[in-house]
Amino acid sequence: MRDRAGPASSAVTVAEPERPQFDAIVVGAGPAGSAAALELARAGHSVALLERGPFPGSKNVYGGVVYGRILDELIPGWYDEMPVQRWVTRRQTMLLDGERSMTVDFRSQSWGRAPYNGATTYRAEFDDWLAGHAQKAGAVLVPSTVATRLLRTERGRIVGVRTDRPDGDLTAKVVIACDGVNSFLAKQAGLFPGDQAAHTTLGVKETLALPARTIDERFGVSGHEGVDIEMLGCTQGIPGGGFLYTNSDTLSVGLVLGLQGLAKSGKRPEEVLAELKRHPSIQPLVRGAELVEYSAHLIPEGGYDTMPQLVGDGLLVAGDAAAMCLAAGIWLEGVNFAMGSGMYAGRAASKALSSGDLGALREYRGLLESSFVLADHKKLRKAPELVLSERVQQRYPGLVCDLVELMFTVENPKPKPGVRKLLRASAKRNGVKMRELARDALTGLRSFG
Amino acid sequence: MAEPLRPLVVALLRWTDARARIDPLSGEVETDPRGAGPSEADRCALEHALRIAEAAAGRCVAVTLAPEPAEELLRDALACGADAVLRVDVPSWDSRVPDSGATTARALAHAIRTELGEPSLVLTGDHSADRGTGSTPAFLAAELGCAQALGLVELSYADGELLALRRLDRGRRERLAVPLPAVCSVEPAGLRLRRAALPSTLAARTATIPVVTGSVAAEPVTAHAARPFRPRAKELPPPPEADPRLRLLRLTGAHEHREPPRVVVTDDPAEAADELLEYLRGKGYL
Amino acid sequence: MNQRYGDVSFEDRMSHVDFRVAEQPHIVVDTDVCRSCTTKTCVHACPANLFVPTAEGGILFNYEQCFECGTCYLMCDGGNAISWSYPDGGQGVVFRHG
Ligand SMILES: Cc1cc2nc3c(=O)[nH]c(=O)nc-3n(C[C@H](O)[C@H](O)[C@H](O)COP(=O)(O)OP(=O)(O)OC[C@H]3O[C@@H](n4cnc5c(N)ncnc54)[C@H](O)[C@@H]3O)c2cc1C
Numbered sequence: 001m002r003d004r005a006g007p008a009s010s011a012v013t014v015a016e017p018e019r020p021q022f023d024a025i026v027v028g029a030g031p032a033g034s035a036a037a038l039e040l041a042r043a044g045h046s047v048a049l050l051e052r053g054p055f056p057g058s059k060n061v062y063g064g065v066v067y068g069r070i071l072d073e074l075i076p077g078w079y080d081e082m083p084v085q086r087w088v089t090r091r092q093t094m095l096l097d098g099e100r101s102m103t104v105d106f107r108s109q110s111w112g113r114a115p116y117n118g119a120t121t122y123r124a125e126f127d128d129w130l131a132g133h134a135q136k137a138g139a140v141l142v143p144s145t146v147a148t149r150l151l152r153t154e155r156g157r158i159v160g161v162r163t164d165r166p167d168g169d170l171t172a173k174v175v176i177a178c179d180g181v182n183s184f185l186a187k188q189a190g191l192f193p194g195d196q197a198a199h200t201t202l203g204v205k206e207t208l209a210l211p212a213r214t215i216d217e218r219f220g221v222s223g224h225e226g227v228d229i230e231m232l233g234c235t236q237g238i239p240g241g242g243f244l245y246t247n248s249d250t251l252s253v254g255l256v257l258g259l260q261g262l263a264k265s266g267k268r269p270e271e272v273l274a275e276l277k278r279h280p281s282i283q284p285l286v287r288g289a290e291l292v293e294y295s296a297h298l299i300p301e302g303g304y305d306t307m308p309q310l311v312g313d314g315l316l317v318a319g320d321a322a323a324m325c326l327a328a329g330i331w332l333e334g335v336n337f338a339m340g341s342g343m344y345a346g347r348a349a350s351k352a353l354s355s356g357d358l359g360a361l362r363e364y365r366g367l368l369e370s371s372f373v374l375a376d377h378k379k380l381r382k383a384p385e386l387v388l389s390e391r392v393q394q395r396y397p398g399l400v401c402d403l404v405e406l407m408f409t410v411e412n413p414k415p416k417p418g419v420r421k422l423l424r425a426s427a428k429r430n431g432v433k434m435r436e437l438a439r440d441a442l443t444g445l446r447s448f449g
Numbered sequence: 450m451a452e453p454l455r456p457l458v459v460a461l462l463r464w465t466d467a468r469a470r471i472d473p474l475s476g477e478v479e480t481d482p483r484g485a486g487p488s489e490a491d492r493c494a495l496e497h498a499l500r501i502a503e504a505a506a507g508r509c510v511a512v513t514l515a516p517e518p519a520e521e522l523l524r525d526a527l528a529c530g531a532d533a534v535l536r537v538d539v540p541s542w543d544s545r546v547p548d549s550g551a552t553t554a555r556a557l558a559h560a561i562r563t564e565l566g567e568p569s570l571v572l573t574g575d576h577s578a579d580r581g582t583g584s585t586p587a588f589l590a591a592e593l594g595c596a597q598a599l600g601l602v603e604l605s606y607a608d609g610e611l612l613a614l615r616r617l618d619r620g621r622r623e624r625l626a627v628p629l630p631a632v633c634s635v636e637p638a639g640l641r642l643r644r645a646a647l648p649s650t651l652a653a654r655t656a657t658i659p660v661v662t663g664s665v666a667a668e669p670v671t672a673h674a675a676r677p678f679r680p681r682a683k684e685l686p687p688p689p690e691a692d693p694r695l696r697l698l699r700l701t702g703a704h705e706h707r708e709p710p711r712v713v714v715t716d717d718p719a720e721a722a723d724e725l726l727e728y729l730r731g732k733g734y735l
Numbered sequence: 736m737n738q739r740y741g742d743v744s745f746e747d748r749m750s751h752v753d754f755r756v757a758e759q760p761h762i763v764v765d766t767d768v769c770r771s772c773t774t775k776t777c778v779h780a781c782p783a784n785l786f787v788p789t790a791e792g793g794i795l796f797n798y799e800q801c802f803e804c805g806t807c808y809l810m811c812d813g814g815n816a817i818s819w820s821y822p823d824g825g826q827g828v829v830f831r832h833g
């Protein structure tokens with residue numbers, strides 16, 4: 001049987017190659033890998049970009065919004081050429097509880113003009129586009145090829161990868177693992193700390209077709225404007241959240257479900273999603289839409305504290321492979337962090353290659369720390385735990401909905417009660433202690449503030 | 450016919466999206482170049498071509514009539530071991546051109562002759578995944594003026610002799626000795642396209658893909674029959690039962706078990722109405 | 736009562752996804768190990784619904800419509816019941832939207 005990449009695969013020991021075939025091998029043509037390959041190829045190094053799918057993006061699933069600021073540096077003028085479905089000009093955070101919901105709705109028309117903020121796009125199109133840039137810069141894209149094992153010398157230096165093709169060993173001076181959340185390569189290198197299941201969530205998503213005009217009407221947008229809705233309290237007690245994004249003529253509706261919570265619940269993911277689609281706040285938005293794709297993918301959700309070591313001997317790890325996805329409640333950002341970390345990995349590798357000193361790979365971490373990639377993650381390191389806590393997941397949505405309901409329910413001739421009193425009553429009704437609330441508010445302020 | 454020094458074996462690959470989406474209202478077909486590639490039958494044809502070229506010490510060339518994104522398919526053919534590839538470009542991509550078997554065959558025959566020389570054998574899939582008439586190879590045989598053998602399941606070449614196997618009705622098989630030069634089409638059966646090795650894959654990634662312009666005058670599709678197609682009546686033996694009543698039952702299909710239609714039953718008319726409305730809403734009619 | 740119209744059937748759901756089925760399975764489940772597994776987490780956690788419990792307490796697994804997500808090997812309670820790997824390059828699921 002051929003070599004395969006899986007949790008049981010391991011590195012192979014090889015002799016030090018005399019002349020490596022490439023300066024660098026980048027594994028995975030997702031946003032991290034393509035950014036790394038682009039950076040390296042631009043600096044004049046020879047790069048092989050391996051991708052296991054038949055084309056970049058074919059194996060990848062996400063919710064739907066790419067925040068492109070980092071592209072200003074990678075591909076100036078990106079917004080005139082990137083395959084965009086809609087530009088997000090309206091962003092909502094929705095708390096759901098039973099039949100009720102409370103929404104914070106923000107709109108900014110300036111997000112719909114250059115230099116823009118976020119865009120909905122399909123991964124099959126976006127990843128292909130970004131990899132195209134890496135190719136144009138000189139990287140060699142090798143699709144339909146799985147990197148199955150790391151090639152390692154006696155002394156532990158990583159000098160290439162084995163692929164699942166006949167005659168499939170490929171050598172290079174540096175390997176950059178951008179192989180996504182399952183990253184078997186980072187695991188083979190021994191960079192990953194233990195319990196992945198505890199910090200991983202499962203994303204399931206439906207792409208639903210609706211005429212563009214109907215989407216415009218239902219979501220109050222027009223032309224290229226789009227909406228981004230993040231939801232809490234829609235997962236039937238399973239730690240996680242939901243999302244709803246508008247594309248030109250489809251909607252992306254999905255859920256993010258903590259693996260362990262999902263296991264405990266005994267519920268099937270698509271059933272929880274079907275329940276969300278029946279919620280009175282969501283049903284009118286998705287009604288009558290026709291399913292065009294159902295998809296699923298894992299997300300590394302642990303944040304800063306669960307990241308692996310980022311640098312090995314001859315190896316760098318970037319993107320989801322390094323758990324660099326920011327999935328903290330109202331944020332679901334991974335593509336920008338993947339592109340950022342990939343770019344810096346490419347930069348560090350390029351410097352090491354040019355100077356001939358592979359020790360310079362260690363500068364990768366410094367580059368990340370002085371940029372948004374690790375700065376944001378460090379600041380928000382407590383956020384995943386808070387957002388996925390039982391209080392935020394199960395009690396706060398109810399508390400908020402109670403509070404708002406009490407505030408706006410007119411009880412004439414009784415006089416309106418004060419907000420403080422209502423808050424205390426709502427907290428009590430949802431089993432939240434005022435002290436807990438204050439503490440979480442403080443953690444929240446420290447993280448998000 | 451005398452064998453040329455290095456016989457030319459051509460594999461014709463048609464670039465199709467096997468998962469094209471059809472708009473239920475307009476009937477428009479949406480295809481996605483990223484998901485497109487050769488059909489399984491075409492892949493088998495390429496594998497046959499590679500094997501036969503090897504056995505005959507010949508040259509295997511993969512040819513497609515398709516727009517630029519189809520280059521991926523030719524790179525794969527190179528990686529699998531094709532000696533050369535050729536893309537026949539359609540001037541301005543007009544989907545009607547490759548939809549006409551005759552025009553496609555004419556353009557391909559012309560391109561093969563002028564760019565590659567007289568082929569000893571042309572191989573292709575039995576019929577394409579999208580158009581599906583299987584007529585292109587026949588037209589091509591006519592254009593090239595050579596023998597044709599279509600819908601083959603096995604092909605073997607030894608000592609200048611090409612032997613083929615074809616499925617017939619009722620599980621029978623037909624063995625053919627195919628005279629060369631010939632055009633053969635194969636069913637997607639019996640073998641799979643080999644997996645390309647890494648070194649040849651790497652080489653193919655950066656290879657330049659030669660392109661020639663297909664000399665095709667697009668023929669609009671012409672309708673020859675104005676009446677709908679009516680199959681002729683078919684004679685069936687009567688049911689074997691002796692009792693006429695049983696024969697009648699058998700003929701009408703009464704009492705036979707079948708899937709019942711979905712019926713919504715409720716005692717309450719209001720509820721039934723609700724359910725009907727909900728159903729229509731769910732289907733997007735309201 | 737109206738729920739049955741609310742959602743498509745599971746086969747329908749999967750029929751919209753492009754799977755290029757490889758000759759060899761990329762995931763193999765050892766049903767002997769599953770027989771002694773009490774949780775059977777895989778049965779409801781797999782988003783593609785590929786784990787089917789059998790009458791004898793084992794698991795019937797079908798690799799053909801797999802999203803290659805990794806949920807099952809991370810969640811499996813039976814030690815090494817699942818031999819998991821990616822399918823050969825170019826095979827398996829192909830998302831058109833993602
Ligand atoms: C449901 C869901 C919703 C999300 N929503 C958003 C969102 O709205 N916005 C956002 O910014 N982020 C979102 N994310 C996160 C985002 O998708 C990821 O963080 C991002 O894709 C990470 O990029 P990457 O390049 O590191 O990894 P990936 O995109 O996973 O790319 C890895 C690539 O490596 C390839 N590969 C893997 N192993 C091998 C191997 N052994 N050999 C060869 N190739 C290999 C894969 O095929 C893949 O192409 C979401 C994620 C999910 C699952």
Ligand code: SF4
Nearest residue numbers: 781801802804805807
């Ligand atoms: S990888 Fe995902 S889709 Fe495939 S069997 Fe496992 S859980 Fe199911």
Ligand code: SF4
Nearest residue numbers: 769772777811812813
């Ligand atoms: S969880 Fe693992 S051991 Fe248990 S039934 Fe599923 S595959 Fe088998």
